[in-house]
Amino acid sequence: MKAVLEFEFPKDDVEFYWATNGATMNLVLWKMDQWLRSKTKHAPDDMSDDTYKAFEECREQLRGLIDEYNLDLDK
Numbered sequence: 911m912k913a914v915l916e917f918e919f920p921k922d923d924v925e926f927y928w929a930t931n932g933a934t935m936n937l938v939l940w941k942m943d944q945w946l947r948s949k950t951k952h953a954p955d956d957m958s959d960d961t962y963k964a965f966e967e968c969r970e971q972l973r974g975l976i977d978e979y980n981l982d983l984d985k
Contacts, residue, residue, distance in 0.1 A: 950969070
């Protein structure tokens with residue numbers, strides 16, 4: 911099976927950008943998720959509760975958006 915995407919330049923420049931950079935964007939989201947995870951999993955003892963909760967809330971928000979848009983960072 912083949913899939914072919916066609917773009918008309920310069921009209922479709924933005925669509926071409928998004929189509930060709932999807933893998934990189936996926937990687938950025940995955941790395942951000944992992945960074946947030948590490949901030950709570952390996953939190954230093956002197957991290958304030960507010961900071962810890964902020965990292966948790968940010969990760970929950972990111973994961974919620976990923977789920978809402980049916981994205982899979984592991985593909």
